Amino acid sequence: METLGQLALKSAHAYPQKMAVKDEQRSFTYKEFIARAKALAAMFHDQGFKKGDRIGILMSNRLEHIELDIAVAFAGLVKVPLNYRLHPKEHQYMIEDAGLRILIGDQELIDAVGPNVDVLYIGQQYESAVEKYAGQSFDEKVAEDDLFAIMYTSGTTGNPKGVMLSHRNIIAGALSLAQVCEVDYEDIIGHVAPLTHGSNFLSHVSWLYGLTQVVYSKFEPEEFLDHLEEDKVSVMFLVPTMVNLMIQHPNFDASKLATVKTINMAGSPIAASKLEEALDKAGNIFVETYGQVEAPMCITMMPRNDIRDHLTSCGRIGVFVDVKIVDDENREVAHGEVGEIIAKGSLVMQGYWNNEKATAETLQNGWLHTGDLGWRDEQGYVHIVDRKKDVIISGGVNIYPREVEEVLNLHKGVKETCVVGVPDDKWGESVTAFVVPNGKEKVTVEQLIELCKDNLASFKKPKEVFIVDELPKSSYGKILKREMKQQHVEVSK
The missing domain is CATH 3.30.300.30 (ANL, C-terminal domain)
Incomplete structure (x- = not known):
């Protein structure tokens, strides 16, 4: 297994004139895209950034998310994506906890936080930096187990925790998603869910195939369907809430999904009746994955040809993870019995940033204790029952x-x-x-x-x-x- 930077370079060498990424304003070929990422890596090096330094990213959906991924990979840095929908006080906690060297993003969002770190605003300031270092490059020695990202949990119980993900973790997730989404070399990936989390994991599939990525700034169901049809998007990630809004819209037109091969639906559970309605209205285009930030996306995977026959399941165990279902004494339970889902393998995080206590509680002998309760049937399909902490007694x-x-x-x-x-x-x-x-x-x-x-x-x-x-x-x-x-x-x- 290699690093994200190496994979992106291979795509650029293979498809230099192919469109790498576009949003509503601009587009770049692979040759242009890689040159921009190299210029940014050179800027970081020139400004004294060292391997392992953390780079905060705070912006709405736009293509800079994707080129910064590769710039960070070239320079051996660690990206810290901050969800722009969070409150500035939540952003401030993450900025301080991660020990950022710089925060890059939309001026309006950054100024609302007032961070006590260097900033680089997207727009003229950012483009001037790319132009200044055009033609330059810097490549740090990066290994697959080096840290690539610190991604913060949603913080539903106390302060969010910074999940440490390596290049190996990210690539294992990308290979898994490529398999379940049936990705091939002609696909076009669309991003309308936040590129700070779920959709970003799908983004990395592009470096395996040299794919084009299309970034949308907002989700409005009817307008979004028009864009999909126009851009010929074939693979994307949506949370169940988005799927429900799309198919229940009074002007929903399934014909506008003609180019869509697979929609990876993940992020939260979907009721079996709602899933069946989505299949009836939109067709056999949905795949399901179950995971956590701690094991991105693919602890289990449900292909589109299986999903209608297993509406209450989240799929079989993914290719880069081992899974057990255990009782409170960590003893594996029999098929059909409910227990906690635990996972181990290349997909599983390195631990929580600056939080040894939480790491020790969650990672036990290499096994990630997900906090999710579920059971496995005789065919190997996993069924999520609920969060352990949400059980009503x-x-x-x-x-x-x-x-x-x-x-x-x-x-x-x-x-x-x-x-x-x-x-x-x-x-x-x-x-x-x-x-x-x-x-x-x-x-x-x-x-x-x-x-x-x-x-x-x-x-x-x-x-x-x-x-x-x-x-x-x-x-x-x-x-x-x-x-x-x-x-x-x-x-x-």
Whole structure:
């Protein structure tokens, strides 16, 4: 296995005149792209940056994300992508924790943070730097196990943790995605999800094949479909929320997906009923992967030809990881039994930056303890049950929120759901559901309770159901269950 910089160079040598990357304003061939990345690497070297120094990136979706990946790889530096949807105080924590040498990005976003580090604004300042060092290059000696990125978790429980990913980790993920997405040399990769996380992992597949990448600055379902058709995008990454917004849009036109071969759907679970609806409307173009920042994207993989027959599964074990399902004593459980999913292999992170305690808790004897509960069937398909910390214990019995959410999502008028456990004087915790209607059919509390009665054991039925306009989500599109619990506490006072 090699480094990202080496792979990008091979693509440039093979396809110098092929378009490497484009966004809504500009495009660059592989020859031009590599020259820009080399100039940036020369700039970093000239300014005294040393191997392992951290480079912060804070910008909306634009092609500079992609060329900075390769510039950082050439110079032996470590990129720290910051999600632009986060609050400036969250950015400030990450900047200080990572010990950045410089922050590169949109002036408006950077100025809102007011970082106490050097900055390089995208636009005239950035382009002047590229021009100044044009024709120059710098190549640090970089090995596959050297650190490439520190990517921060979403911080749903306390401060976010900086996940350390090596070139080997990133390339293992890219090879896995290439396999499950059925990538070939003619594909065009589209990016509309944030290039700070999920879509960036798909970006690295390009260096294996010399592909063209198209970057979109925002996701608006109808306009986005028009762009896909125009740019002939064939492979992309979307979170389930985006998929739902796209297929449920009143003007959804499946014919505009004609060039799309695969959409990698990941980042959060999708209800089986919603997945089936997406397949019915958009066709057999979806693949699923399950992973974490700590093991990017591909702990398990579900090819598009398997997905309709396994709607409740996230796929079989990926090619660059070993997986076990274990009990609380780390003993492997039998097929069909629920336990914690743990993983080991080239995909798994090096640890958490500046956090030995969290690293020791999460990486045990090389095994990543994901905190996700699941089971494996006799065919080897893994089924995610829920987050370990989200399990509801009512009357001493475990209730998995996702099981209740799957039933609620059967209602044709339901857009999305969230089930949490709230304090209960008698039972310890009781099941509470929050439901967002989609406007297509009337939804009542009575209907939802009856649906649960028809499909669930009595002790699993929600004690309370609230119909709400929306669910709070993180900047990565994940439902914030802790906020729903807090809302319930405040309402119940």
